[in-house]
Amino acid sequence: MASEEEDGPLVGRTGTLAQILSDLRSAGPGGTSAVFVTGESGVGKSRLLRETAVSMRDAGFAVLSGTCLDIGDASPLHPVLQALRQFDHNVQPAGSAGALLDRVSQDLREVAGERRLLLVLDDLQWADRSTRQLLLYLLAGLGDVKIAVLAAVRAEALQGAHPLRKVLAELRRLRSVRVVDLAPLDRDQTVELVTAITHGKVEPEDADRVFKRSGGNPFVAEELARDLRDGRVELSDTLREIFLSRVDELPADAHSVVHAIAAGVEPVSHPVLAAVVPLAEAQLIEAVRAAVAHRFVISDSEGYRLRHRLVAEILADEVLPAEATVLHRRYAEALSLAEPDHPRLAHHWQKAGEPSRALPSVVASARSAEELYGFTEAHRYWSSALELTTADAPERTELLAHAAESAHQCGEHLRALSRLDELSGRPDAPSPCDLHLRRARYLAAAGRTATAEAEYERALESPDCSPRQRASAAAYLAELLLHLGRYADANARAVDALEMAEVNGSTADLVRASAALGFSAAFREDPDAGLAVIRNAVDIAERSGHPDELGVAYLHLAELLTGPLNNIEEGVLVARRGAERLASLGAGRTYQTRLLAVAAKGLFRVGQWSEADAVLETAMRHRPSGADAVELLLSRCQLWVGFGDVEAAHRDLDAVATLLAGGGARHVLPMLTLRAGLAMWQGEHPTARASVQRGLTETRSDDLVLIGVLAWHGLRAEAEAHAAGLPVDAGALRRLKVAVERMAAGVGNAAAPVRAVIDGYLDLCAAELSRVEGRQDPAPWAKAAVVWDKRGQPYPAAYSRLRQAEAALQRRSRKATAAVALREAYATATAMGARPFAAEIVSVAQRYKVALAGDVAVVPPVESDVTDELSLLTTREREVLAALAEGLTNREIGERLFISERTVGVHVGHIFDKLQVRTRVQASRVYLTAA
């Protein structure tokens, strides 16, 4: 009964197929690749997926296939778990969302063995949120699976606001991802298809009619061609007519089989079908055979499916409501007999119009979705459970509580609040205090802080509030006020909360109150008081020994130290100790990862880059996911940029972009900043400029630190462009100046620890501006160097020293001071392993003949007595020319100078223009004669 041989010929897709195969085989920098095929129904997506899968399997890939369901309420990760089950891997619930992703990855690795893995997903438009997140996790390389993903998406679904639309729009920017839009066949291709199916016995006019009627849709064209071949004189006008006339030709039993499968959730297994269709074994098999022969049904090892979902949609309209109800009830009854598949059971009982029998399955589905961290799916189940119950049902109260909480967890804040409103109106509602606390939590998450604050106050005043609840409310309120930047209020509230928590509170409340107190004190310039409180909280958490409480407490202490207190060494120490402590308990993996992330960031800032590298490697071994993974990847990428490892930096940036395709606005700016930093080392000023300008359109005017970092990058890009003899973008420069003014205007209102950071960036911005304007003034750079020294951050300090020295040398003044600054910068750069930065220092030293250290060549290969011709060139152009004269290719020159091949090309063009030569040989000759 195999169906695949019955496929018509594959027409007009040879090129596409070859392209898809090659795209899937060539993995991107992260070892993954993906092709998404979009197109209208019937255009041949599934067929293309099948053909590709066969070729890839022949090429030695392990192939896993899954199909997403359109029952609206599929269970989390359905298509992937289903695919794994074919290989006898039943993924079990895990301790956390991240652990679950890790577990799925591990199963995928086992299935793949030594081979690369191809995951084929059909009908991805029906995929649930957790499946989409898993895909991004795998494509970002976090699962450590050498995976290629091939997925089909119905183009109709992408209209409007389908979540995949956004995901695909973001992913298609990556080099390792391709979105293939499968167009209908053109006239010639349609005729080719028709000719093949009719074995050439077709009149040209008829073939033309098929093209017109089908619009080049291969599925429709194929069916019309069969009508022609089988001698149906009048071609049907629509797909609907084609199939309805064919249904009429079916034997009665086969007719029932087709209708039954159309009402089922595919694939329908034989035993289930046997229970649904009341026929004797032999008759049933006969009927199935007929349905297959008439090309309605295909059969494989898992069961039966309709040949195309389009057919199911057509048939659905043909069935009387009463017939459909009966079929669904039979399905539900049949499914109840075996190991219950709750999502399917729920679907069929609902369609059978039996809400009370659907309810237990809906609730079971909700609970198992929660076990798999599919909060969106769980929320949908709890919501449909509510739809199945009436106001007088006693279980409604509990359902409402679940529905509200799940809505909150998946970010449906409005829904959560309205559920809570209904819950509070129930006769057996939870206590008023409990409701206030929950409402406050939901409101805070929805960003309605003023109302949230009022709710916490109401909870505190409510007479039924237990001492424990009161302590908890006060601690949350203090935390909220801290986030709002109301440090005095937060401080006062935290003091109260701490007192209450010490007597009646849980350790979690105590830690929360201590943290609020510690940070608010630090921001109010009373750091020691706050520090003592948080240290105490760590001790208390140590006594409780609960991993999560320990993790939170250590995290707060480490963040306070490395953040507002700027005591980075100790902060790093605390973070690492906390992580070790949790590791010794064998728990709190998420907190270990976060603590290590804090340590790595601190180590980066104090210039201990190789140490930071080692810490990040340990952290990555914890297999983080979601926002934690993004944070770590960004930190690691920052190191790559510093080390000058361009390829690794691009790889991590791509991984970040992949994860952010699923959401996560707050990480966009750090990503853009890194992109700008990387582009600058490569001499790609336009890229750096574009990244910064985009960043400027997305920063809030009160995010002064973020504006500071961005503005510095932007000004530096303009300054470097200027130094390379390229034009400065006047518009960009004007906007950067506005941003700096905004920062300068706002710095007075910032808390002291924040002010110190902003001041540092303001100095860097002022200094870069002097460079853009060609002032060659060492003074602002000297000032910036001192400020960053004071903050204990060697990298910006050394960078300032380089520019200070460069400006002084350009002015030919105070050469001795300049030389000292340059040597200091060089020592710092080499100690950190900052290769591109060190190279830049060396090139300045060579240009001005400053001795750096014993092993660095003092006399540059370039210049000395520059002839008039070479003096036309900028410094960068002279460096490029020197390398060119050595016979290096553009690529090699780019690698040596840490600039892109394309930029080298631009420089070479300028050099040719200025030297009035046309070939590399001529340019080399000019250079060698002059040197």
Place this chain on the structure above:
Amino acid sequence: MNQSVWGPVQREMSDLLQGHPDDVPAVVEQLKELQGILGHVPPLLRGNPLCDFNQLYLTITEGVLERLYAGEFKDPAFLSRLDVEFAARYFDALRAWAGADASPRCPEVWACLFQRIPGPDCRPLPSACAGVNAHINYDLPFALVTTFDHLGTDPIDDSDQHHDYLEINEIFADAIPGLRRGYLEKWQLLIDTMNGCLDDWWQGEAVEYTRNVAWRNAQKLWGVRHDMTATDRERAGLDKTAAGLSRLLLSPLGSFLQ
């Protein structure tokens, strides 16, 4: 696909539409280039109705970008994303346009306007309004839903995002003098000539023009966004209503707006 729908600039058009801008500066760039290309579509050249809309949209987007750089929005990340999502839908409609009856994936409301590119000629104001109608009454609610979904927040009245969204009303009002209060009696008259379903949809919100309608529709779509069938039903409904209004604007009746 009908390859000649853009005539002599077919090539430039398909090259331009290869681009998928991902920030507001890039959207402005793409609209600018598009304006240049549209001006070469015969026979009306710069007088074609899409040119009128595109110019207006370009002006508005430049206004948005300026305010973003000036830090005038409360949640710039939201507004930037919204602007990009919003523009993407206009570019998608252009990409899907392959001529009348040959563009199943081009929303009807856009098809009404695109069909009129070769003529007959109509006045610039109603042409631009037809484009604004398609873009705001059809595209905007979906752009809002996608943006909120992506940022992980919901469309809440009086939120920072709602504030920023309304701020754009000002930019629109500045850019479309024809839609300011003084002209609204005519506008209302036009609406009155339509059938009842448009009246319901309009709900007398003429003064705020149609942008609050889009916000309300976005909230409605937000509630059903996980239900593909319901979303699609809403989508088709919005398309149909908005297309009706566009046809009216582009009919001889529409010309009395100007």
